[in-house]
Amino acid sequence: MLKLWAGTLALEVIHQILNLVMTLLNRSVLFAQARQTAEEAAQDSGQKVSDSLIEVIGYGSVAFSSVLSLVIIVVLAVMLHLLNKGGKAAATGRRLWFAFSLFxxxxxxxxxxxxxAGNEAPDWLIAGDGIIQILVGVGAVMGLIFSLKEETLDYTGELEQMRKLEQELAQERREKERERREQERKELMEKQQQQKQDAKAGKDEQEPRR
Incomplete structure (x- = not known):
């Protein structure tokens, strides 16, 4: 599982690099989207959109998405390290990788x-990036499957947590059952006591008549 997810992370780094390269090669589409965004923002003020502003918006969006992807990769790497290290934090790493494997x-x-459509990047680069994304998905799913095995859950301590939870739930059910039986016993005793009192009262009423 760890090797699968480590390979997945390495391939994801390659995918992000190729994605950045393709975005920069496809600058006409990038600047067209930036122009549309800038014109919509400046529509109310009536200001003209300069080419320099479009370049700033375009490259700024690329930089922001690249930084965001880098942060995600770093977080996944840290979680993978915690998972490899074991301990209480391993469960957090497994759950986070589980979520990203689904993604x-x-x-x-x-x-x-x-x-x-309208991509100026070479076909071999697009095909290569697609193959890498497929490999990332396959590796992530295989790691996800192994992460659900009993040995993995025992390694991360989640299996022990589930056992404790089951024991607590079983204890809670036993306590509720005991309380229910105690309540039924009290109600039965009160009913029997009431019947005795009613019988005694009826007997006391019959004695003066005799």
């Missing part, structure tokens, strides 16, 4: 559904 699997489906 990678979903993104792999989009690779088959999406069709690049």
């Amino acid at each position: 990678f699997a979903f993104r792999t489906l989009l690779v088959f559904l999406a069709t690049p």
Whole structure:
């Protein structure tokens, strides 16, 4: 599992690099989107949008997405280190990787559904990036499957936590059952006591008549 997720992370780094390269090669589309965003923002003020502003917006969006991707990769690397190290933090690492494995699997489906249009990047680069995304998805799903095995859950301590939770729930059910039986016993005793009192009262009423 750890090797699969480590390989997935390495391939994801390559994908992000290729994605950045393709974005820079496809600058016409990038600047067109930046121009549309800038014109919509300046529509109310009536100001003209300069080419320098469009370049700033375009490259700024690329820089922001690249930094965001880098942060995610660093977080995944840290979680993978915690998972490899073991201990209480290993469970957190496994759960985070579980969530991102689902994301990678979903993104792999989009690779088959999406069709690049107006892309100025070479075909071999687009195909190579698509293959890498598929490998990322496959590795993530395989790691996800292994992460659900009993040995993995025992390694992260989650299996012990689930056992403790089951014991607590079983103890809670036993206590509720005991309280229910105690309540039924009290109600039965009160009912029997009431019947005795009613019988005694009826007997006392009959004695003066005799």
